[in-house]
Amino acid sequence: MIYADYNGSAPICDDVKDYLIERLKKDGPYANPNAIHYLGSKTLMGMENARSICSKVLGADYNQVIFNSGATEGISHVFHSCLDNAQELGIKAVIVSGIEHSAVINSAKAYANKGVETKILPTLNTGIIDLSALESWLADYGKELGLVAIMAANNETGIIQPYEKVAELCNKHDVPFLCDTTQYIGKTIFNFKKSGADYAVTSGHKFGALTGAGILLAKDPTSLRPLIIGGGQEKGHRGGTQNYIGNETLAVALKNFEKNLDKIEALNSKRLEFEAALTEKFPEVVIIGKESPRLASTTYVSFPGIHGQAVQIELESQDIFVTTSSACSDNEPVTSKVLKAMGVTDEVGRGVVRISLGLCSPLEYYDEILDALTKAYEKLGKIKSY
Template sequence: MIYADYNGSAPISTSVTEYLKERFNQGEYSNPNATHELGRKMLFKMEDARRSLARVLGCKSSQITFNSGSSEGISHIFHSILSSEQKKKIIITSEIEHMAIVQACDYYEKRRGFKTETIKTLENGQVDVNHFKSILETHKDNIAMVTVIAANNETGVIQPYQEIGKLCQDNNIIFFSDTTQYIGKTPFKFEDSYMDFAVSSSHKIGALIGSGFIISKNPELLRPFIFGGGQESGHRGGTQNYLGIETMGVAIEDFERNQEWLRKVHELRERFEANMKNKFAQVYIVGESAPRLASTTMIAIPGIPGQAVQAVLETEKVYVTTSSACSDKKAGNRILESMGLDCNISGSVVRVSLCMNSNQALYDRIEEALTNAYNKLIEVYKL
């Protein structure tokens, strides 16, 4: 079996599995907020994870607020910045955000009197910074928040978030970037990012599903969204998922140790894409000319439906994802459409997303399976 959907959810990593085995054997559990010795032990482990995350991600421990994951983090940031006292009414966003951002913008527009301005996408999958500048110029004094994803979950295209963040900083505007796919997949330092807020989910980095965090330049801007017993410095109530949090500490240290792999996986990905293009002249790689996450490939042979490729691969137990056909209006691939790709391509893509420890043998097996699938389907679709 080959699992190639790490952008959807990463399997629990080997180091986290080893950690958990030992942790379960050891069997010490308690509320980390309890004042007795066992509580203090849990608190220490949790704070240790916070310190590891802060060190690797270039922020202070006090800037990390633990929660249940990115969807919660995104909702919390919107709730904090777009309060009823907020006088500025424009949210600037992009066409390539995750649905958690799209739906939040929609809610604040329909129910809270805000208006969304959307940055266009360039053909290479990056947001159009010039268009952003013109929106900024037009609405300068009325912008409540800018929210632009750091790396898109589907294409893997990395966005010019520092350029956008710097412009926000120069104009005193809050900048939030959805870093869910970025953190733990590529080097990131919050202190150099020009971001006011960043978010992460444990299951995207090989840790136990169900936890995550917000990094805030100024955590005092967070307005409580879940009330509780003063946990997370009063910013997020509820007993912390301390086991999940501990595993995020393990996963981020793993990431830090494995930087060399990141370079290797980038080379393997490039070779895999070049080989596929050599074998099939029609192969199209989405976002090929833009900087991309090392472990993501979105590939198509125009005219062969992505779902057909996915189904053939599945018979060989290779699991990739695809986007829906263009005729399916609701789920049609808005990200690819925003890049100006026609239905022939956007209906044909499959996404191969792996982890940083992927090796040559894994890419070889995927290449072989995809080659067989394309050969079969080229006949079926008479291309």
């Protein structure tokens, strides 16, 4: 079996599994980390140690790390902090790109009732956001902008965005910048301070930690307004008893990432080799974002005329699990909004499948996927579906 949907959710990594087995075998600490007795302080120490590790791996200060349930919560928290009092602050617009995850786009749109317009930044055909449009919108709207939210890497295409440049422009115009690093952290090196972003978010399940645990990084945590009020946990930024075991796994998984940094380059070369071999066999195949910087282990490939879903099912019958971007309505697979924003035609858009592996995936997986895709394309190519 080959699991190739890491961008959807990565398997729990071996170091985290070992950690959890040992952790659960031990007699605690299981006390509430907010309890004042000795056992509570033991749990707290474990969790704070995890915060310290996460801050070091992510290039942030210890107090800039806020544990939460994941990226969607982090994104909602930042939008709430920047836009909840939009009317009092005279905020009239927010900028997001057209390739953002729905957690970002829908959060932006939710503030329409507070008079905040969602401005969708155009994307170039390369899959990279239009920086010159951003620059002129920042200049035009200035202080009326409540937030700019742009991702570091796209979940479908793996295309890496010029987020440091975005931060520079936002800082120049004094507009807060949320960098959605959900697909970036744990796949490549990210340094929060160097990025220049005001906020960054991630989910543990994308890099081998437990699902339901995540991180919000905030340059100035006092700029946050709590989304969940509760009993003042996480220094008042996020109420509710912390998911301390989940938070501990974030640190274990990030350390595991650091330990395996040398694998990124090998994975990247093998992926490029795989893509080259595939396009040599099938010249009509399109690799989305081929000319753009991409994550080491994401390939988004289309054979125009063969439905992505048919390819996905065919691969699944060979025990290989990939995904497509196609949302279906009335059995009419459609081109994803990300691909539409990049100007990809329906002919190409309907044929895509996403192959996403992880840092520790064996390189030979690419050879097996190549064989399986070859079989699938040869078979399905005879009865082209659209």
